[in-house]
Amino acid sequence: MSTSYSPVVGGDGSSRLDPREARQPLLPSLDRPASPRFLQDRFRRPYQLRQYVMPCIGVSFLALFLFLTVNSTLHPPPVGPGRRTALELATGNILSDLQGDSIVWDRLAEMTDLFGPRISGGESLERSIDWMMTMMTQEDNLMVWTEKVQVDVWERNEESLELLLPSRPPVPLPMLGLGGSVATAGGNGSIEAEVLVVQDVEELMKLGNETISGKIVLFDDDNWKHYGDSVKSRVYGAREAERFGAVGVLVRSVTPFSLGVPHAGSMLGANIPAAAITVEDSQYIRRVWERHGKADHSASPFAHLFEIPKGATSRNIIAEIPGRSRPEDIIVLGGHIDSWDVGTGAMDDAAGFFAAWHALRAISHLKEPPLRTIRVVGWVAEERGQFGAKAYAKKHAAEIPHHIFAMESDTGVFQPWGLSVTGSEEAVDYLSAAGQHYLGHIGAGNITSSDSSGADVAPLCQEGVPCASFLSLDPITQESPLDSGLDGYFYYHHTRADTVAALKPKELALASAAMGIWAYLVAEMVQSLPRDDKADA
Ligand SMILES: [Zn+2]
Structure with a gap:
């Protein structure tokens, strides 16, 4: 095309x-x-x-x-x-409504300071939703409501990990039990077993039962290419190791850089416990293992954490400005409002939602509503498995043919760069031309295309809705996301370092404005952004 x-x-x-x-x-x-x-x-x-x-x-x-x-x-x-x-x-x-104004960062700081991390199904998440609703309903010209979502409850119990070596007292290692992991010994005790170090699931598969059975398997994947590649050991490792008789799993934190903090994350179901450890400790265990291997039976017990798969009711937050002449046509933008239970989840992903909220607020200050409806969604329980996104798609199924565009921000809100678009070639071309014209002067009008979309808009993309992920420059190197692969975002991702300190007021304001401009431009198109017929089929 x-x-x-x-x-x-x-x-x-x-x-x-x-x-x-x-x-x-x-x-x-x-x-x-x-x-x-x-x-x-x-x-x-x-x-x-x-x-x-x-x-x-x-x-x-x-x-x-x-x-x-x-x-x-x-x-x-x-x-x-x-x-x-x-x-x-x-x-x-x-x-001009947003640039130079620190309101987005100030409100984000206030919310995360007040409520801290917002784990799916937890009390803090519900309180933070109440607070955000109070703030949003005070805005003029916005329709705001919540929609109920059934979610899983996350609860982290006491957890600890020690490395046992004959040469020194037990070495306590920072750890984070993976989301979805069972507790050790049904929650009543610890396990102690010899460690087996492998690079990844592929290497594990070559070893067989005899080598793996009875061991704690450490996945020390030191070949970082990008998150989607490195995360496989965390997601699939325990399930595969269990098949060969392993009694537990440790995974090297999924990050290109580490200052001694473990990174949380979820895993697919297995009946053996699994936890993330720091990059440094993963390297340490590998060194010991390679030096002495089975000779001294270096052992690593860990007692554990996450379980309690019970349900709770949470809420998606929705805010919109009805379109002035095509209100049935909807442009969606947003981020997820839940977080992991470490740090405060300011970056992942309260910033994505706050930027979208204030983009809508700036649009509401225009003299006239946009031609089509612009809707902001705060999806809940993304980290637990996109519960909010699935509930939104189900509740709004009849409206999906009228969803013109769905834009998600869940890779950090830093100096804005542009969009990664999933959709037809025509949609990519249109957005590319619009971005260069209306956002090129602030460096935020770039477009790249991708076959995969963000998690919370995925149910809409699958129905042919043109989708986009909002992208920023790397917060550490200021490189384009095409060059850095978002590496700087993953320095903080799912750690206690994910706080509002990872974000800058000016960048957040500019990114919020860029989101608003993208949404407004699509809302004002004469003809709707072309859908992806292949996805529809
Ligand atoms: Zn996220």
Whole structure:
């Protein structure tokens, strides 16, 4: 598909951008504060609309030419230069509403200071939802409500791990039992067994029962490529080790960098306990094991934690601005409001939700609602298995054909870079052109495409809704996510270092504005962003 598509971002069926214009540097008018009078005229007086439609006949020939050239199945109407100006004013206002204001960071700090970590099914999560609802219902022009979600309860019991060596007293090691792990000895005792070190599940499979049976298997995967690759030992390790008779599993924390803290995370079900240890301790055990191996029977007992699979009722948070002329069409953006039980989950993922919430707040300050409905969702219990996302998709199943775009932020909210888009080639092209034009000047208009989507929008993507993950620069190196693979985010991920201190007020404000602009541009398109027919089928 050609990349010469321009974003169809007009309102009221009246406009389309000239692709040459879409690639021009931003017009100075974007940087000027909008004239309230102009916006009022533009949006409220019908005769004024005609003035913007009439001068664009010449451009419509260009649109027709482009249509024939690229064999498009889309039929966008012609553009009026006034319409583009109105969009630039509106997106400029969203930016100026948030830029330089620390409200997003301040509120995020307040919420996480007050309630701390928000584990699925826990009291702190429910209290934090009450607090966020109180704040959000005070906003003008937002419809806000919650929707019930049945979730699993997470509870971390006492846990500890010691490395036993003949040369020194027992060595206590920091650990975090994995989400979904059973307790040791049914919660009534510890286990003590010889350690077997393997690189990954693949290496484990080559060893067989005789070597593995009765051991605690340590997965010391030291070949970090990216999270999706390295996380496999944590997710599948215990299940596979159990098949060969292992009595417990330890996993090296899934991170490219460590300062001696373990990283939590979930695993697939197994009947043996499993826990994460620090990168440093994983390397330590491997060194001892390679030096002495079976000779001195270095042993590693651990007593344990997580269990109690009982249900509780939690809530998704929903806030929206109904569209001014196509309210049935919905643009969704958001993040998950639960977290792990270490740190305060400010980065993962309260920041994603707070940025989306304040993006909607900035849009609500415009003179006129967006053409389509813009809806923010705070999904609950993502860490436990996307309970909130599944509940949302089920409850809103009849609306899914009218979901135009679903954007999730769950990889950190730092200096904004752009979007990773899952959807049709046409959708990628449209967003690419729109991003360069309306967000290029703040470096936030980049697009990359991906076959996999974020966890909370996945149920929508599977139904053909164009989806996106909001991406930032690496918080440590400031590299593009295409270069760093989000490595800096995983320094903090699922650790006690995930607090509001990992985030910067200016970056959070700018990212929130960028989210708002993306959502607003899609909401204002003349024709809906093309769905992914392959996913629909
Ligand atoms: Zn997350």
